[in-house]
Amino acid sequence: MKAIVYSQTGDPSVLHLVDRPVSEPGAGEVRVRIVVSGVNPTDWKSRRGSAPGEALPFDEVVPGQDGAGIVEAVGAGVQHVTVGDRVWLALAAYQRAHSGSAQEHAVLPADRVFALPANASFDQGASLGVPAITAYRALTVAEDGPRRLHPGALAGKVVLVAGGAGAVGHAAIQLARWAGASVITTVSGPAKAALATAAGAQHVLNYTDSDIVAQIRQIAPDGVDLVVEVAPAQNSQLDLAVIRNRGSIAVYANNGGDQMTLDVRKHFSLNVRYQFLLLYTVGADVIRAAAEDINAALRDGALAVGEEAGLPLHRVDLAHTADAHALVESAAVGKVLIDVSH
Template sequence: MLRLVEREAPGPGAGEVRVRIVVSGVNPTDWKARAGSRAGQPLPFAEVVPNQDGAGVVDAVGPGVVGLTVGDRVWAYLAAHERPTGTAQEFAILPADRIVHLPDAAGFELGASLGVPAMTAHRALTVSEAGPSRLGPGALDGRTVLVAGGAGAVGHAAIQLARWAGATVITTVSSPEKAALATAAGAHHVVDYRATDATAAIRALAPDGVDQVVEVSPARNAELNARVIANHGSIAVYATDGGGEMTLDVRHHFALNVRYQFLLLYTVGREALTAAAEDIVHAVADGALPVGEDAGLPLTRFPLERAAAAHDAVEAGTIGKVLIDVSAA
């Protein structure tokens, strides 16, 4: 159960900073974590402040921290991973290596929308055998990327990052409303799989197949991916929407040298996280990761005292990004 309490703000320890949180971002993993790793099992800590993502201002710096000073505008990622202190609070004590400078032109709502979605998208776009390990303008020139579920938060970030890096971006959606959001995000081509033959539509756009797939629903889309993937294509799986088991035609995938890459942001390792954070800051500075309905990611906002309602909204499948306004900018 989530409840709002008043506490004294502690000081940061060695290697930590205290951040005055302005906006906290809510992800599906945040409400899922409240149920424990498995039904009926206790949480890892007696009390947890939720939410992995957020943005705000550095308020205090602990011993040994370099590169961060009081007053810096920052965004945070994996704030509550293996820790009891997430971003749904006015002052959060966080490891310095999970804090990233927020470019001056970016608002705190953008900073709080990065983290899990943008870093997951970055990883999905950088695990292909023939693709780049880092993103930037031109990194994906000449490649075709298929983003499954382009109206979701990760899909939205994947569209934006892939287009920024020079890819031709195709995305699949399930309704005209979601198609409009994916188009606003920057997708070159949008396929409504409920209204058309998705295989035929994608093959018409990419006759030689797609080079990379950013996949949210591997079980549901396994057959489609097999039909549209190019030789030496890569399918990056970041979620299990639609079921946790899938069936693959082994001979078909052999023949095309297809790579399936599964990824979980929480266990990808420091090198991948650092690379993602650096490239995302570059993209933000270039204006490539805007949020809001005009940019394809509607924002639904709640005050801190309604954090439980914010979690409920994410659990209910609210389209776009759910944010909690914690304090004044």
């Protein structure tokens, strides 16, 4: 079978297409024929490392946390999926050398494999994983909010999604709307505003406007209930200015810098909760719950992809995975997918 591997950190040129034998799944494992692989910022950050040539945890790594395909074989003890099932993957490559989705056949732990609803495409499945579960976690950490999502779970809530044209922002808009929230999102210009609108945000604002706080406060006079934050260092003052008493700010990325300054007294007075989140360490129970509710959203027709749904798709074949990584690393707007097999 064909697989993409790298044995040292560096730019996309360290990725190589190789031939590998197909492996059999062990107990608690599943082998999936990958149809589409999704590429996320975490993939290129892991590949690049902190410096070129940095030591890897394994001699060789197959990249790709997300993907979708068809179950080919299951190991002992696996019951929730069977041979022939259409599935989507999450965290496929986490702490594993050869389980990544950038290959034709991947063997990975069964708890990272989830049934793909019949009405969902492989493109949708490969676009879930990191973005959708991250968005789900951000929407379920508020002190006064739900721990699970379903229609009506966020009814009456106002959610502010920073960067609504990104993959996580796109999923957050869609999941929040599916759960009944009123969604405000901030973007940098008209093109991204059109995408966030297509995703379903009712209020799309330009964060460069000098009166952005007043615009948000006009929509939510009592303040927003929850902020899904991609750039805390840049947006900390804005978030404080628009959050309501007992509101929560869920931080899933460090765009714009690693250091932020907070006004302690003002946060005290509003009982603001900050929740930082990293998908790798949220725990298996959270991921399992997220997958169940994401699948419910898919069955209801949510989480669509494509430009008409606010998430343009960029495609390459497996041999050009380096180009896919370069696209994501250059902050291409939309979702980058790798067509692995038919």
